[in-house]
Amino acid sequence: MSTELSEQEVLRRQAADQMRELGINPYPAPLYEINAHSKEILEKYPEDNTLFQEVSIAGRIMSRRIMGAASFVVIQDSVGKIQLYIKRDEICEGEDKTMYNTVFKKLLDIGDIIGVKGYVFVTQMGETSIHVKELTVLSKSIRPLPIVKEKDGVIYDAFTNPEQRYRQRYLDLVVNPEVREVFIKRTKIINTIRNFFNEKGYLEVETPVLQPIPGGAAARPFITHHNTLDIPLYLRVANELYLKRLIVGGFDGVYEFSRNFRNEGMDRTHNPEFTCMEIYVAYTDYFWMMELTEEMIERVALAINGTTKAMIGDKEIDFKRPYKRVSMRDSIMEHTGYDILTMSEKELFEACKAMKIDVDNTMGKGKLIDEIFGEKCEHHYIQPTFIYDYPKEMSPLTKAHRETEGLTERFELFLNGKELANAYSELNDPIDQLERLQHQLHLQERGDDEAMFIDHDFVRALEYGMPPTSGMGIGIDRLTMFMTNTPSIQDVLFFPQMKPEKVADNNTQEEV
RNA sequence: GACCAAGUAGCUCAGUCGGUAGAGCACAUCCCUUUUAAGGAUGGGGUCCUGGGUUCGAAUCCCAGCUUGGUCACCA
Numbered sequence: 001m002s003t004e005l006s007e008q009e010v011l012r013r014q015a016a017d018q019m020r021e022l023g024i025n026p027y028p029a030p031l032y033e034i035n036a037h038s039k040e041i042l043e044k045y046p047e048d049n050t051l052f053q054e055v056s057i058a059g060r061i062m063s064r065r066i067m068g069a070a071s072f073v074v075i076q077d078s079v080g081k082i083q084l085y086i087k088r089d090e091i092c093e094g095e096d097k098t099m100y101n102t103v104f105k106k107l108l109d110i111g112d113i114i115g116v117k118g119y120v121f122v123t124q125m126g127e128t129s130i131h132v133k134e135l136t137v138l139s140k141s142i143r144p145l146p147i148v149k150e151k152d153g154v155i156y157d158a159f160t161n162p163e164q165r166y167r168q169r170y171l172d173l174v175v176n177p178e179v180r181e182v183f184i185k186r187t188k189i190i191n192t193i194r195n196f197f198n199e200k201g202y203l204e205v206e207t208p209v210l211q212p213i214p215g216g217a218a219a220r221p222f223i224t225h226h227n228t229l230d231i232p233l234y235l236r237v238a239n240e241l242y243l244k245r246l247i248v249g250g251f252d253g254v255y256e257f258s259r260n261f262r263n264e265g266m267d268r269t270h271n272p273e274f275t276c277m278e279i280y281v282a283y284t285d286y287f288w289m290m291e292l293t294e295e296m297i298e299r300v301a302l303a304i305n306g307t308t309k310a311m312i313g314d315k316e317i318d319f320k321r322p323y324k325r326v327s328m329r330d331s332i333m334e335h336t337g338y339d340i341l342t343m344s345e346k347e348l349f350e351a352c353k354a355m356k357i358d359v360d361n362t363m364g365k366g367k368l369i370d371e372i373f374g375e376k377c378e379h380h381y382i383q384p385t386f387i388y389d390y391p392k393e394m395s396p397l398t399k400a401h402r403e404t405e406g407l408t409e410r411f412e413l414f415l416n417g418k419e420l421a422n423a424y425s426e427l428n429d430p431i432d433q434l435e436r437l438q439h440q441l442h443l444q445e446r447g448d449d450e451a452m453f454i455d456h457d458f459v460r461a462l463e464y465g466m467p468p469t470s471g472m473g474i475g476i477d478r479l480t481m482f483m484t485n486t487p488s489i490q491d492v493l494f495f496p497q498m499k500p501e502k503v504a505d506n507n508t509q510e511e512v
Numbered sequence: 513g514a515c516c517a518a519g520u521a522g523c524u525c526a527g528u529c530g531g532u533a534g535a536g537c538a539c540a541u542c543c544c545u546u547u548u549a550a551g552g553a554u555g556g557g558g559u560c561c562u563g564g565g566u567u568c569g570a571a572u573c574c575c576a577g578c579u580u581g582g583u584c585a586c587c588a
Contacts, residue, residue, distance in 0.1 A: 007557050008522060008539050067545040074548090085546080110538075124546060146523040147538055149549035156549050157524045157537055163580045164523095175523090218588065264587050265513085370588065394588055412588090422588080499579065 012142040015107040019137065024103060026140035032115040034058050038075075038082035045120045045128050052120035055130060057082070058138060060174065061112050063149075066105055072129075075114065076174070083129040084116055091135050104135065111141030148175045166496050179491075185304050186480045186492055190257060192303040193277060196296055202253030202279065207242035209235060209259065215455040216240030216397070218440075219262040222272075235261035240397065240471065241458045243280045244426060247469050248461045255279035257476065268488045269418075272497050275476040282467040286409045286425040289470040290386050293413060293421055294321035297384065297479075304483045311485050312416045315382055323384040323413070328369070331377045331387055340369050340391075341404070348372070365406075366393025381414035396436040396452060398424035399468075413474075415482055423472035430462035 005013070016026040036055045045052055059075035059082075073084040088100040108114065117134040146159040158176070159165065165172040165179075172179050194204065212231065214221035216238030226233050239258040246254045261273050281292070301308050301319035308320040332340050338351050348368040352359040357375045359368060369391045381387070388411035389401060398408035409425035427433050437459070440452040480492040490496035 006522060006539095011539070063549090065547050067547070070546060072547050083548085087546095123548095125548065127548075144522045144538065147549095148523080149537075151549040154549080159523065161519095161523085161580085163519095166580090220587090262587075265585085267587090268582085270587065367588090374588090390588085419588085501579085 006144075008144045009142060012109055012140070012144070015109065016140045016142060019103065019107055019140065022098065022103065024137055026137055028136070028138065032056075032058055032136060032138055034115070037079045038077050039079040041082060041120055041130070042080070042128050046122075049120075049122075052130075054117070055120055056115065056117045057130065058113065058115035060141075061108060061110050061114060063110060063147075064108075071104070075116075076177075080177075083123070083127055084118075084132050085121075085123065085129045086132045086135065090131070090133050099135065103137070108137070109141060109144070110147065111143070111145040112137065113139040113141070146171065146175050162490075163498075166490055167498055167501065169494050182480070182484045182486055182492060183494060185484050186476075188304060189300050189480055189483060190277075190476065192300050193296060194257075196299055197253070197255050197279060200253070202255050202281065203251055205243070205246060205251075205254045205256050207239045207246075207256060207258075211236050213453050213455045215453055215458060216242075217260075217262075218452050220264055222261045222263045237262050238276070238473075239278055240473070241455055243278055243471070244466060244469070245458065245461045247280050247282050247426075248464060248466045252283070253279065253281040266497060268490075269478070269481075271477070271489050271493055274489070276473050277476055278471060278473040280426065280469050280471040282469045284470040285468065286388065286411055286423055286470050289423045289425075289472050290323075290325065290388075290411060291321075293386075293423065293472055293474075294323045294384070297321075297413075300479070300483065310483065312482055313485070313487070315416065317383060317416065317482075319384060323386055325386045325388060325411075326381075327389045328373060328387055328391075329389065332369070332372055335377045335380060336372060338372070340372070341406075364393050366391035366395075370394050378414065378419075379417035382416055384420075385414050386411045387414055393439075395424065396440050397427050397433075399427045399429070400432065418478070420478055420482065421472055421474040423470060426466070426469040426471050428462055428466040428468060430459055433462055434459050 019026045034056050036052060036057050038057070038059070041052050041055065041057075057075070057077065059077035061073055062076045062081060063074045065072045069088040071086045073086060074081050075084060086100070086104060088097055091104070092099045092101075115136040115138050116130060116132045118130045118132040121129060121131050123129050147157060148159055149156040159172065165176070198204070210224070210226075210233045212233060214234035214237050216236075217240065219237040221234040221237050224233050224235065225231070236258065237260055239256055239260070243254050243256060256278055258276050258278060259273055260276050262270075263272065264270065266272060279292075281289070298308055298319050298321045301310060308318055310317050310319065326334075329339065329341055332338055336351075336355065338348075340348065343351065345365045345368065348365060349359060349363075352368055352371060355372070355376065357371050359371055363371070373387075377387075388409075389404070389407045390398070390410040390412075392398075392400065392406055392408050395408040395410050398410045401407035401409055408427075411423050412419050413421040413423075427436070434454075437452060437454040441454055477489050477492050481487070481489065484492065486492055
């Protein structure tokens, strides 16, 4: 059944038709040249009232206060809102007052996009406004916009329904201006990181999204099929193995902003597709990478918030480097009293039981240590902290520790009790690498559907020799959440994944 | 995946014990005409998420489902 139009939708369609009858195209083709934006006018005019005396501006009508021979309209452009003063006899020279009485008063609505030319002045109420001399209809809106009103910082009738906000992000962006700010900051974060690496001479690269073997992370992949080659292809879960191949190829430093895809659960901090930045630098180790990471994060914080201090929830975070470094062994010792290095698998298992951590028999030593850290330690690290030296079993792509058997040269950066970045001295011993991947294969055969696949070409690349290299990956969505104090990943993605709308299904079936 | 909550006009929401579907904004008509979320009056607008059930009667109670949110589990 086709959806019937609401009264307001019918009226707006009729208004568009009436415009056409008056010879006004509600969707005109020619460009509309603008020479100013709302924000610069509001900022500069009060200081110099000789400016903006021939202004041309365009935007969406957000409110109208209609009077007899003169009216006030607020339009919104890409950077803000500004009031227009529209006087009948100025937009309608001569006897024909149709443009004002009919087009402006009757046929235009909130949501329509118009362009105006005129001069800037200050009203009796002290508001910088545009005195309109010419009005052009640029686009008729035939679906009513949610009306959000605001006075003295108080929002009335806010458009808040999360389902509609995410499904119809365009609407969210139009009526909730603070939403736009988060996304502008997101882009600024990415640009800051990009500039930082480019200044250091690292090369931004692009590697395959469609991979024959989904490597580089332990995660369930999305699978698809290539018709011509008649082979399965996987959407990448990580780009790590390709970037390391490029280090083998002779680049000193490569990085990529990688959209990764993982066929796993969705919640406030997980979306099936998300963005990770990974960087690999030859002839370095994980201690060097800690310094690069803290330098990068401090710089991002300064670029976004103008200070290294930021609020996350009700906690104040300081991104000023250097960050505290704590080995995983010391962390667990501090928070539980156990020394994991001296304990057998059985002792670790018993210790978990004693601490009421949920464990089972399939868990190896590394997994048990990981559980202890996750349960007892992780949440303590509110300020940025590097946790380093992870158990070998959990880190199949990480170089074995230079001193301690059973550990790897890996660190993660924790912030507000959550993981933000992950880095290693990269494993470049091809024999060790193959053995570790084969161990993953055993896990897979035992039913671990997130164990890594073996990428033999990657091992072959290592056999030719990869210089000692450190690599680091950081979740851009999560970084954006931290930097903008946003608790949900859906609020840092323009179009978060949603279940399909039921209505859309019905329509499709009807049309077929 | 488990549990909890929500779904009523374009938007934000109320709806009592199960008894004719409500408000504000938006919209329309009229009056007023230099206003500031909102001048005044009148009016139109509803698949009460969907499907069953109980009942003389369901927005309301029960069951199932859908969508969204939250918590937990899972996700190094």
